[in-house]
Each structure stands twice: as structure tokens, then as C-alpha cells.
Amino acid sequence: MNDPLSTPDAAWSYDTAAVQTGISRGLGETIGFPIHAAAAFQFETLEQAQDEFQHNQGLSYARIQNPTVRALEERITALEGGAATVALASGQAASLTALLSVCRAGDHVVSSASLFGGSTGMLTNILPLMGITATLVEGGPEEIGAAMQDNTRLVWAEMISNPSGAVADLAALAGVAHERGALLAIDNTCGGAGYLCRPLDHGADIVSQSLTKWAGGHGSVMGGSVTVGKRHDLSRNPIFAGGEPSLLAQRGPDALAWRQRWFGAHQLGMTLAPHSAFLIAQGLETLALRLQRESDSALALARWLEQHPRVGGVSYAGLPGHPSFPLVQKYLPRGAGAVLTFDVDDPSRFLSRLRVLRIAPNLGDVRTLVVHPWTTTHGRVPEAARLAAGVRPGTIRMSVGVEDVADLQADIEQAL
Numbered sequence: 307m308n309d310p311l312s313t314p315d316a317a318w319s320y321d322t323a324a325v326q327t328g329i330s331r332g333l334g335e336t337i338g339f340p341i342h343a344a345a346a347f348q349f350e351t352l353e354q355a356q357d358e359f360q361h362n363q364g365l366s367y368a369r370i371q372n373p374t375v376r377a378l379e380e381r382i383t384a385l386e387g388g389a390a391t392v393a394l395a396s397g398q399a400a401s402l403t404a405l406l407s408v409c410r411a412g413d414h415v416v417s418s419a420s421l422f423g424g425s426t427g428m429l430t431n432i433l434p435l436m437g438i439t440a441t442l443v444e445g446g447p448e449e450i451g452a453a454m455q456d457n458t459r460l461v462w463a464e465m466i467s468n469p470s471g472a473v474a475d476l477a478a479l480a481g482v483a484h485e486r487g488a489l490l491a492i493d494n495t496c497g498g499a500g501y502l503c504r505p506l507d508h509g510a511d512i513v514s515q516s517l518t519k520w521a522g523g524h525g526s527v528m529g530g531s532v533t534v535g536k537r538h539d540l541s542r543n544p545i546f547a548g549g550e551p552s553l554l555a556q557r558g559p560d561a562l563a564w565r566q567r568w569f570g571a572h573q574l575g576m577t578l579a580p581h582s583a584f585l586i587a588q589g590l591e592t593l594a595l596r597l598q599r600e601s602d603s604a605l606a607l608a609r610w611l612e613q614h615p616r617v618g619g620v621s622y623a624g625l626p627g628h629p630s631f632p633l634v635q636k637y638l639p640r641g642a643g644a645v646l647t648f649d650v651d652d653p654s655r656f657l658s659r660l661r662v663l664r665i666a667p668n669l670g671d672v673r674t675l676v677v678h679p680w681t682t683t684h685g686r687v688p689e690a691a692r693l694a695a696g697v698r699p700g701t702i703r704m705s706v707g708v709e710d711v712a713d714l715q716a717d718i719e720q721a722l
């Protein structure tokens with residue numbers, strides 16, 4: 307892991323970094339990540355233990371750090387082009403950690419309203435329990451800018467929102483956030499762990515994501531991660547700039563990454579298990595191949611569905627008619643991702659007739675999965691917010707897998 311030949315090379319492309327990062331080179335070294343099934347790690351002296359408990363830089367107790375998880379974190383840092391990553395037990399754990407790392411009681415968050423249901427719930431139900439308020443805004447950077455307050459510490463948006471497909475205008479959102487001394491956090495779940503887009507390259511300060519989706523890729527594991535960018539200005543955030551000595555003075559440029567690990571792993575214990583880290587690291591090795599094919603198939607299916615007489619409301623940002631199409635051209639050169647939505651007259655009948663597509667509430671699986679968001683993923687979201695998120699009573703959400711696109715098309719056709 308400390309071998310210079312295994313550390314990420316900034317010149318590596320995504321595909322190379324995905325399979326090379328974190329794997330040591332040398333006689334007898336494993337090809338692939340060793341799983342460190344351990345709850346604790348040894349010291350040889352009192353002084354070593356004392357030093358580790360003071361600085362938390364190395365290994366002591368696996369709630370805080372584990373070598374398998376650390377290798378995955380290095381890989382994600384390389385793929386997202388960040389400075390540091392903490393991997394956690396789920397995407398929800400990652401969102402909570404990202405939010406709490408820069409907000410405390412009395413602070414405020416502005417978010418795009420076009421969100422995954424779990425994120426809407428966290429912003430509107432969980433944060434207020436801690437005295438943090440959130441404003442969810444329909445619209446883009448202009449409307450988000452208008453909702454900013456003096457106590458706004460964070461702007462939150464999804465790279466490609468789930469399920470509406472709205473694409474974040476990263477440069478404009480970063481401008482709006484930074485002008486007021488806030489940070490920009492992007493949920494890059496549908497950006498595929500940096501494959502479709504690396505928000506940190508375009509002004510975002512924090513990337514949070516569910517690794518359960520494209521990173522795991524096989525419906526077999528849960529995880530999440532928070533990555534901090536190489537440049538972020540916390541000088542106007544009292545958590546970091548206040549106090550004597552301030553957190554910034556104590557921790558320097560690592561202050562934000564330190565606080566994220568401290569919150570998410572050390573204090574809240576939302577630690578990723580090493581076996582899960584192994585599965586996710588292995589999933590990342592084929593993410594580029596899978597997601598490219600899935601995104602290409604999603605575009606082909608979206609074009610076909612758009613012409614289908616029994617289908618309405620096809621929403622896919624890769625189609626020229628989608629409001630985010632210009633942002634796809636700007637930020638997503640490899641494609642608009644694997645998720646699309648469309649409306650059918652009788653969703654219950656449509657879903658029960660499927661023979662290849664499967665009904666399951668996940669994204670990024672190698673198999674094509676569909677859900678009826680109105681009654682499931684967004685069932686608890688207030689109706690107006692559901693509609694704002696692009697969820698109507700007839701809407702089907704589809705996460706396209708790697709199957710032959712002709713088989714997918716034939717299955718949809720017979721079910722319609």
C-alpha cells in the first residue's frame with residue numbers, strides 16, 4: 307500500500323487508476339485487495355499507542371481505520387481527483403457525514419429539490435433535530451443563490467439527480483456557494499464514482515456518494531464515501547475558523563477530511579466493513595466498462611421509448627429535449643448515465659408482465675432494475691416535492707444493466 311508504484315499517478319486515466327490504485331507491487335504481493343478481518347491493531351510500545359490516540363493517523367481500532375477500507379479510500383480519492391476520502395457503511399451515512407462536517411446547530415443548507423428521497427428526508431427530517439435547517443429549492447443556481455443566508459454553510463445538489471436526470475451546473479453552483487463563504491457538496495452517485503464526471507474538477511468542494519450503486523455494481527454490497535477536494539476555503543466557517551486555536555490552525559488543509567472521519571467513523575461508528583470494502587474495490591475495477599455500456603443502452607432505449615405510442619414523459623438528460631441537455635454536453639462527455647424514467651398508463655400491469663427487467667429498488671446493478679417511485683422510493687415524500695423531483699403516478703424508473711439492449715427492448719415491448 308505504501309509502495310510508490312501502487313500510489314496513484316495523476317497522469318493515469320480513470321480506467322487505469324480503477325484497477326491499479328492501492329495494489330502493491332512485489333514478490334508474493336496479492337493481485338487484488340487483501341481483506342483485513344480485524345477489530346484492532348497492535349502496538350509495540352506505550353509511546354506508539356499514545357501517539358496514535360493523539361493523532362489518529364495510523365491503525366488502532368477498526369471503527370476508525372482498517373487497511374482494506376483505506377486501500378478503497380485511496381482508490382476513490384484517485385478516481386474522484388480529491389485529496390482524501392472516508393468510506394462509510396452506506397450512502398446515507400456518507401450524506402450525513404458530509405452535512406455534519408461543515409454544519410452545526412444554527413447553520414443552514416440550501417439544496418436543489420431534485421433529490422433522491424433519502425436525501426430529502428435527511429435534509430427535512432433529520433437535520434432539524436440537530437438545529438440545522440435546510441431550504442430545498444426548485445430551479446438552478448440562480449434560485450439557489452437567492453435562498454442563501456448569512457448562516458448557509460453548504461450548497462447540496464446531485465450530479466445527475468435521481469430520478470429526474472437534472473444535471474448540476476457545477477461551475478455556477480460553486481460560484482454561488484463560494485461567494486457567500488459556503489462549500490459546494492455534490493452527490494455523485496449517478497456520476498458513477500467519477501467516471502461520468504469529477505465534480506471536484508469543476509469547483510465542488512465535497513463529493514458524497516452511495517457506493518451501493520455503480521461502484522458495487524452487482525447488488526451485493528452497501529457502502530458510501532465522502533471525498534474532499536484539494537482546494538476548499540473554510541475561513542468563513544466558524545466550526546473551522548473559530549476557537550483558539552482554531553481547527554484550521556490545528557489541522558491545516560486536512561481539517562475537513564479529519565472532521566469527516568472523526569464524525570462518520572470515529573464518533574458515529576458508520577464504519578464500512580472490510581469485506582464490503584473489498585467487494586466495492588473490486589466493483590470499481592469494471593465500473594468504466596459497465597457504466598459506458600449501460601449509458602449507451604440507456605440512450606438507445608430512451609430514443610426508442612420516446613417514439614413509442616404507449617409511453618409518455620420519457621426523461622433522460624442525454625435526449626436533446628431534456629432541460630439539462632446543454633449541461634450534459636458541458637460536464638458529461640461520456641454519456642448521461644444509466645437511469646431514465648418514462649410514464650405508462652398502468653404501472654401495476656406493466657411491472658407484473660416483465661420477464662427480463664426486475665422490480666427492485668436499486669441503481670447501478672449489472673441487471674436492469676425498475677421501480678414505481680410514486681409508491682416506493684418517493685412514497686414518503688410530500689406530493690408537491692414528488693412532482694418537483696419528476697415523479698408522477700405513472701412514472702417508471704429504470705436503471706439499465708449490461709444485458710443485450712435488444713432483449714431489454716423486447717421485454718419492455720411485450721409488457722407494454
Ligand SMILES: *Cc1c(COP(=O)(O)O)cnc(C)c1O
Binds near residue numbers: 425464496519528
Ligand atoms: C441510493 C442513493 C443514496 C443513498 O445511498 P445508500 O447506499 O442506499 O444509503 C444517496 N444518494 C443517491 C443519489 C442515491 O441514489
